[in-house]
Amino acid sequence: MSESLPILYSSARSPHCFKVSLVLHELGVDFDRVEVDLRAKEQKTPAFLALNPLGQVPVYRDDAGVHIDSLVIMRHLDARRGPSRLFPHDEVALEEVLRWIDVSSTAMRDVSHQLYWQLIEPPGGGPDPQIVAQGRQEGMELLATVESALSRGDGWMTGTFGAGDLSVFAWLYGFRRFDLPTSWEAFPHLRTWLDRVSARPSFAASYGRVGRPFDRGGRAANRASQQ
Numbered sequence: 001m002s003e004s005l006p007i008l009y010s011s012a013r014s015p016h017c018f019k020v021s022l023v024l025h026e027l028g029v030d031f032d033r034v035e036v037d038l039r040a041k042e043q044k045t046p047a048f049l050a051l052n053p054l055g056q057v058p059v060y061r062d063d064a065g066v067h068i069d070s071l072v073i074m075r076h077l078d079a080r081r082g083p084s085r086l087f088p089h090d091e092v093a094l095e096e097v098l099r100w101i102d103v104s105s106t107a108m109r110d111v112s113h114q115l116y117w118q119l120i121e122p123p124g125g126g127p128d129p130q131i132v133a134q135g136r137q138e139g140m141e142l143l144a145t146v147e148s149a150l151s152r153g154d155g156w157m158t159g160t161f162g163a164g165d166l167s168v169f170a171w172l173y174g175f176r177r178f179d180l181p182t183s184w185e186a187f188p189h190l191r192t193w194l195d196r197v198s199a200r201p202s203f204a205a206s207y208g209r210v211g212r213p214f215d216r217g218g219r220a221a222n223r224a225s226q227q
């Protein structure tokens with residue numbers, strides 16, 4: 001690890017970190033990464049709490065200081081690269097991008113967490129079919145809003161490629177683990193958009209280096225695929 005490079009403290013399991021990594025690579029920032037083991041509660045150690053008293057990843061450290069929260073970090077990075085590239089200057093356009101980022105960090109995250117703890121790491125008694133069905137329905141409704149947004153523009157979430165796409169992508173990419181969408185028939189734009197974003201070099205650089213937050217693993221995966 002180089003002394004002088006910025007550091008992203010992140011977890012391979014975290015879509016919030018995945019999204020920041022996508023932005024770093026899109027902007028061409030050279031950085032080092034420190035893996036924080038969330039299962040081992042490394043985020044709650046005194047050393048980490050000194051960086052982020054909230055005990056969460058991502059945290060980004062550069063010559064300007066320590067930056068906490070994925071949205072704050074993304075905006076800091078974008079502002080530092082000169083003319084804004086991933087967040088628009090126009091206030092109305094910016095509001096739309098921020099709205100989608102908020103949807104991804106709340107509703108999409110909630111569906112993702114709900115289904116993850118039912119299907120990928122199920123509770124002792126196995127998945128609760130009612131919770132799974134409700135999560136899948138909410139997931140399908142969210143996918144429909146994304147499909148509708150994509151069908152209005154030029155194939156990007158907000159008209160121009162940027163932080164809105166990367167943030168929504170970071171959460172939706174993992175939905176396939178939950179067999180969402182249940183059918184692609186009603187989602188042609190979503191399918192093309194997922195392919196377009198995952199074809200970008202930032203995806204390969206992030207998915208390989210920041211980890212594989214959406215891999216199914218071993219026993220849990222087998223159980224999930226039997227749903």
Ligand SMILES: N[C@@H](CCC(=O)N[C@@H](CS)C(=O)NCC(=O)O)C(=O)O
Nearest residue numbers: 014015016055056057058069070071
């Ligand atoms: N608002 C924060 C949320 C960060 C967050 O929820 N991070 C999760 C990983 S995705 C975390 O660190 N969880 C561990 C914990 O809360 O102990 C952001 O956008 O960065």
